[in-house]
Amino acid sequence: MNDRNLSSPLGVGSVLDKIVLRKKEEIADAKRLISVHDLEQSVYFNRTPYSFKEFLLAENRTGIIAEFKRRSPSKGLINGVADVAEVTQAYNQAGASALSVLTDVDFFGGKKDDLLAARAANEIPILRKDFMIDEYQILEAKAWGADIILLIAAILTPQQIIDFGKFAHNLGLNVLLEVHNLEELERSICPNVDAIGVNNRNLADFTVDIQTSFNLVNKIPDEFLKISESAISDPKIIKELKNAGFNGFLIGENFMKTENPGAAIKDFVAQI
Numbered sequence: 669m670n671d672r673n674l675s676s677p678l679g680v681g682s683v684l685d686k687i688v689l690r691k692k693e694e695i696a697d698a699k700r701l702i703s704v705h706d707l708e709q710s711v712y713f714n715r716t717p718y719s720f721k722e723f724l725l726a727e728n729r730t731g732i733i734a735e736f737k738r739r740s741p742s743k744g745l746i747n748g749v750a751d752v753a754e755v756t757q758a759y760n761q762a763g764a765s766a767l768s769v770l771t772d773v774d775f776f777g778g779k780k781d782d783l784l785a786a787r788a789a790n791e792i793p794i795l796r797k798d799f800m801i802d803e804y805q806i807l808e809a810k811a812w813g814a815d816i817i818l819l820i821a822a823i824l825t826p827q828q829i830i831d832f833g834k835f836a837h838n839l840g841l842n843v844l845l846e847v848h849n850l851e852e853l854e855r856s857i858c859p860n861v862d863a864i865g866v867n868n869r870n871l872a873d874f875t876v877d878i879q880t881s882f883n884l885v886n887k888i889p890d891e892f893l894k895i896s897e898s899a900i901s902d903p904k905i906i907k908e909l910k911n912a913g914f915n916g917f918l919i920g921e922n923f924m925k926t927e928n929p930g931a932a933i934k935d936f937v938a939q940i
Contacts, residue, residue, distance in 0.1 A: 683741050684871055687775050687799055688823055694773070695802050704807060712813035718793040720816050720842035720862055724765045724893055724916050730937055731910070733795065733895065734759035735768035735920025736786065736929075738777035742874035745777075747924045752782045753789040758930025759923075762937050766793040766816065768918060780812055787813030795844060799823060806836050816842040819861065821852040822871060833860025844895065848880070853887055863893035865918065868900075878905060885913045903939035 707713065723729055736752050736759075739745045756767050769786045770778030778797070786794055796814035800806065801823060809817050817836050819829050833843045837860060845861040847853040848871060853864070866881045866888075876899035888894050896909050897918040906917055923929040923936070 682872070683775075683874075684822060687741075687772070688801060690774055691772075691799050691801055695804055698808070699804055704804070707807045707811040710811035712787065713811045715813065717810075717815035717840045717842065718791075720766060720793050720844070721893055723793050724863075726765065728763070729765040730763040730940060731906075731914075731916045732759075732764045732933070732937070733766045733768050733916055733918040734762075734764040734923060734933055735770070735797065735918060736782060737768075737770050737797075737920045737924050739775075740921070741775050742869075743921065746921060747926075747929070748777075750924065750929055752785045755924075755929045756786040757789050759933055760790050760792050762930070762933040764792065764933065765916060766795060768795040768797045768920065769814075771796055771798045771812075780808075783812045783814060793842065800832060801828075803832065803835050806832060806839065806841065809836075810839045810841060814841065816844055818865075819843060819845050821845060821847045821856040824856075826855050826858070829856050830858045830860055833858060836860075846897065847884070850884060850887060853884060857889065857892075861892065863895050863916065864888050865895035865897045865916075867897045869898040881909060881914065882912055903936055906940050 724731060736755055738747055759767055767786055769783045770776040771780055771783055772778050793815040795816040796809040797818055800817055800819055806817055819832055836843050843861040844863045844865050845856055846865045846867050848867050866884045868878050868880045869876045878899045881896040894914045895916040895918055896914045900917050900919050901922045923932040926932040
């Protein structure tokens with residue numbers, strides 16, 4: 669294993685590299701504006717996060733992690749008019765086990781206020797969906813009312829995953845590790861994560877293939893929650909993924925690309 673594979677898995681100039689470079693600038697700016705002390709004084713910092721496992725496995729929930737996403741590097745604008753509180757409440761009412769809220773500004777059109785609005789409107793777990801490369805971002809997630817953070821194996825070393833996972837757990841946060849292939853999975857598994865998500869999207873060319881999840885599900889130890897992410901647009905796939913051993917299903921674009929994401933998830937759930 670060489671260092672290049674850890675720091676720049678997709679090669680110089682990839683979208684992921686650009687996102688990480690921009691993220692470093694964002695974090696530096698944020699640290700200058702808001703101190704750690706300020707984050708610790710926030711209204712949500714001392715709340716006890718919801719248990720991801722409890723909600724994901726609840727019989728009255730669907731296992732769906734419903735995402736609020738305005739845009740993406742691969743698709744461009746997905747939905748520029750949806751109201752985050754309205755949509756996430758509809759997701760919740762339709763039986764979502766958790767919410768995923770993008771907070772990346774430049775590439776996904778997300779923002780801190782989206783997470784705050786979703787938190788104020790809902791009493792289920794919320795994932796801060798972002799590219800976490802610094803402990804400061806984990807403190808932000810806690811301060812903004814998130815319950816779950818995302819650690820992406822493609823942009824982190826195994827040691828960073830261990831350290832960030834421990835840091836998050838010490839704050840009471842749940843940790844979702846995202847992998848794209850067997851190599852990432854094998855080098856990234858550690859006790860400091862609660863769930864492992866298989867992203868069915870190839871980050872090199874942004875194509876999606878649901879088979880990635882089926883190929884990896886039995887490679888994930890059973891002590892972790894198993895999540896399938898992306899390329900889920902058919903309710904029948906949920907049944908197949910459940911039968912294969914998955915507990916959760918992250919769905920964003922499929923609902924967000926419609927005029928009424930709340931109605932879209934309701935229709936989807938009715939067919940599961």
